[in-house]
Amino acid sequence: MAYYAEKNFFEDQQLIELVTNILSGNLTLEWYTAEGGRVRARPSDPRRGLTYEDCNLGPYGYDAIPEFVRNRYSMAARGSVLVSKLPDLGYTINRRSDVWSDNVVALYEEAKARRWAPAVDVPWAELTAGDSVREAAMAQLCTFLEEVALVAMEMPSKWVFSINQEFLELKSFLCAQMIDEARHVEAWRKRALTSGHGLGRASASAEQALKELLSAETYPEASLGTNLLLGSFVLAMCRAIAALAETRADRLLATLAMQDVARSVAYGVGHMRYHLAHQPGKAVALAEYLDRTEHVVLGIAGSPEFLEPVVILAAGSVDRDRLAAGSRFARRWYASALEEYFERAAAVGLPRRERSRLPRLDV
């Protein structure tokens, strides 16, 4: 045990007297006069319900969070009246622009509104297992995506513990990311195991790359690497699966996953914008981070455990002529995923087109 109570309360006569007194009807009412500020939050649009935006009021609102949170290290609810002796819970991320994004509140609300459950929302019974090379490719692709989702689930979980409780809406969004990715772990695994082929092969190159991303030293680096860089490519992967799907179940699975990943990418873009607007000096360090880390998407998107199944799914078979057509799809896929990433990076103030070492393709 790392933390003990300051005393043995069972032997604390003062405590026993206090509780006995209260339970005899003599209330202290010390808290009764404490007021953090009288407000009344109301739904601005009753059809949408009561959103966090409706609660953005005075000292309680997220607009009131200062850039540096200096005097709140406990879990006291933002805006509540602080008392003496609140313990320090050990948060190490206390700067608003290290985590915040202007769209994070809306994205959290969207995440809840667009929840889905893989067990029941995908028409699994419509899928037919088979010996086809197509199903084998799908099993391999889903094995790969399960691997990626496991890492994407861990990234927010790794940081949420260290982020100051004042950033409640942001922490809540990270929780939404965790459940989104848990859903993806589940959905891709289930799809692989309905194929009749079992799981495929894990990818050493992708895992090396993912471990590098997961090991980012700061939250802004982790968010840039996972939400914006990796997210851009995973979003494109989901889009490719939806485009190549031959069944309603696969198309639905990919599009549902896509809408979750799109939220992470939107947060990644919004977060970087906010971060660099408030800490412009960090642009140099983050560009250097991308210089040394961007190569990981080649280890992921260029891994045979991902790219070869995509070529086969696009080709529909392993015939040489068909593979040529499949490879053209894969080339276009990579080129457009890369382009989208460059556009997002430029939009947040990190132009990569000239600087990136990622391979370019003629399509």
Add this chain to the structure above:
Amino acid sequence: MSYLSTTDFTEDQPFVDRFERMLRGDLDLSWLDAPRERVTCRPENARRGLTFRDLDVGSYGFTDMPELIRENRSFAPRGAAMPEGLPDLQAEVNRKSEVWAYNVEGYYEEAMTRQWNATTDIPWAELQSVELPEDIGKAYAQLLTFLTEVEMIATDVPAKWMGRLNADFFEVKNFIATQAMDEARHAEIFRKRALSTGWGLMRASAQNEFNLKFLRDADSFAEASLALHLQAEGMVLTLFRFSEYISPTEGDKKLFRLVMQDEARHVGYGMQHLKWVLDHFPERREAIHHHLDEAENFVFGGGYATEVLEPFIILSGKGLKKENIAEGVRITNAFQLKQADEYFERLAKCGLPERRERSRLWKMIDLRKQTMAA
């Protein structure tokens, strides 16, 4: 700088060459030959859809998972072929009985299908039309302030452990992810309700924060789960049930019913985990008692949190007049005894019936019962 991949892929010429060959349709297809167990999983019950239990087959399943995970230290999905070169993710928890729970896969599936939305599932507009009297309004706002304060601990603590668990325990990790979301939703709904009462948030609670710190700083996942899922959330579950009973409006009763179903799941995991630990790792029994000794010390110290006890009395008695307080004390006494009884009963059901004898908390509760009876 932290971990760097064993190769820079853009400078790894054989890797880049292979990438380009694949994009010309020249495939190696060695993954097709990877040894694998060929299975076809299908929904056993079409109405339930395809569940994790339907996937509990051979090397892919959780039933045959060994007690000690010796081989997989990477993110390779359980049962997948593992090539050379997979990294070591440095998982710290690699023993099944330190994390597993009977029916964890069921709790996960239930969590996914029972997600709800604090923004739209509460009749907020209806709640606006009810004006609470000052004593009830303030007491309720104070109780909600306390609940807002404590809920996110049950996100932070399991999330802290998620990355430390071996990836083979992905059902547990997935359950943790659902719990994180559940708790975010609870913090949200209590905050929103406090801010819609017209009184805003009230006073933070130092005594409760000490307890939160204790939960955050547990040395092992098993200890964290014991104190969080079983003890803390178990007591909060009883609190929710009584809060539903004393809620000032129908909308508030619905609020507590929704959070209760999530909380019951977390307590269920905690109980089934403890049961699993005692069945499969019995040598931990003594460590569990030691951890509970301190956890119960914090619970007893919770008596200093007048900002929880007193609002509860006022809400139970429906006011501040003498007769209201007397009624409130009567209900609060019943609540506290019920809370303690349920806690010890849960422990007994998990296989720890001797806890009552060992516990100082139980002795204090017993004493109080005798005093009340006299």
